[in-house]
Amino acid sequence: MGKRIAFIGGGNMASAIIGGLLRQGFSAADIDVVEPWDEARARLAKDFGLAPQTEAGAFLAGADMIVWAVKPQTFKDAAAAMRAHNQHALHLSVAAGITSQSIAQWLGSERIIRTMPNTPALIGKGITALYGRPAVTQADKDWANEVIATTGATVWLTAEEQLDAVTAISGSGPAYMFYFMEAMTEAGAKLGLERDQAYQLAVATFIGAGELARASTEPPETLRAKVTSKGGTTYAAITSLDESGVKDLFAKALFAAHKRAGELGAEFGKA
Numbered sequence: 001m002g003k004r005i006a007f008i009g010g011g012n013m014a015s016a017i018i019g020g021l022l023r024q025g026f027s028a029a030d031i032d033v034v035e036p037w038d039e040a041r042a043r044l045a046k047d048f049g050l051a052p053q054t055e056a057g058a059f060l061a062g063a064d065m066i067v068w069a070v071k072p073q074t075f076k077d078a079a080a081a082m083r084a085h086n087q088h089a090l091h092l093s094v095a096a097g098i099t100s101q102s103i104a105q106w107l108g109s110e111r112i113i114r115t116m117p118n119t120p121a122l123i124g125k126g127i128t129a130l131y132g133r134p135a136v137t138q139a140d141k142d143w144a145n146e147v148i149a150t151t152g153a154t155v156w157l158t159a160e161e162q163l164d165a166v167t168a169i170s171g172s173g174p175a176y177m178f179y180f181m182e183a184m185t186e187a188g189a190k191l192g193l194e195r196d197q198a199y200q201l202a203v204a205t206f207i208g209a210g211e212l213a214r215a216s217t218e219p220p221e222t223l224r225a226k227v228t229s230k231g232g233t234t235y236a237a238i239t240s241l242d243e244s245g246v247k248d249l250f251a252k253a254l255f256a257a258h259k260r261a262g263e264l265g266a267e268f269g270k271a
């Protein structure tokens with residue numbers, strides 16, 4: 001790629017993208033990171049051979065792309081600290097909820113791409129939705145896609161609001177999967193399995209079902225029907241789930257995540 005990329009925030013999501021870039025041959029010497037937390041800086045140095053800085057500075061002038069990987073709560077302050085040092089970079093945000101309009105105001109730039117990745121990006125198995133502000137060129141989008149594709153699949157959106165829905169589905173999604181794995185492991189242990197074996201069964205079942213869904217042309221309802229013998233064990237479990245209204249409750253949880261994304265934008269995106 002031959003360009004410099006700076007990360008503002010060096011936590012989980014920054015590490016996922018940095019890891020992806022390095023795996024694809026991007027040079028650590030072309031990456032800058034601003035990360036105030038000592039422990040996080042030490043981890044970035046150890047894992048990736050980087051030399052992160054504690055705060056924004058003149059070194060940021062060399063960045064062609066700036067990746068915003070701070071919490072929504074700290075974005076505005078971090079933007080104010082960076083603004084004087086770089087006015088030409090393409091900006092790529094991973095922050096939940098914070099609109100590109102807020103970012104444009106804080107940075108005085110229209111060259112902004114918002115994204116919503118998820119943590120499987122850490123192992124190159126993520127999925128990220130991206131949205132480019134109208135001023136962003138196709139060449140900028142292609143470059144952002146190239147960077148993010150090092151962490152997994154990409155999906156481009158045409159409406160920025162859709163990012164909040166993506167946040168509810170796939171951004172927060174890994175946590176729901178782990179939640180189900182926890183429940184399956186607990187139940188397995190109560191039913192007499194060794195805990196680590198129950199966990200192994202739960203994880204393998206998620207991976208297998210996910211891969212089957214990916215490989216199949218059939219919808220999930222059909223895949224589910226193929227597991228569900230009339231009057232059998234799955235039927236007993238699904239009937240119990242339906243009687244408890246689990247599908248509706250689960251949808252309610254996703255709506256709560258979606259609502260929270262909007263609230264984060266309103267609360268921490270003020271000019």
Ligand SMILES: NC(=O)C1=CN([C@@H]2O[C@H](COP(=O)(O)OP(=O)(O)OC[C@H]3O[C@@H](n4cnc5c(N)ncnc54)[C@H](O)[C@@H]3O)[C@@H](O)[C@H]2O)C=CC1
Binds near residue numbers: 078116118
């Ligand atoms: N963790 C996840 O599953 C996902 C997170 N996101 C978004 O990614 C963003 C970052 O989240 P994580 O990486 O999980 O958080 P994190 O807490 O792991 O990383 C954020 C880092 O920013 C640093 N920081 C705080 N103030 C700073 C400042 N003024 N300048 C530079 N760095 C500063 C913190 O020390 C921390 O290391 C958030 O906005 C979140 O909404 C998006 C998708 C998934």
Ligand SMILES: O=C(O)[C@@H]1CCC=N1
Binds near residue numbers: 096167171172
């Ligand atoms: O929980 C959060 O706010 C972030 C956004 C998506 C996943 N983690």
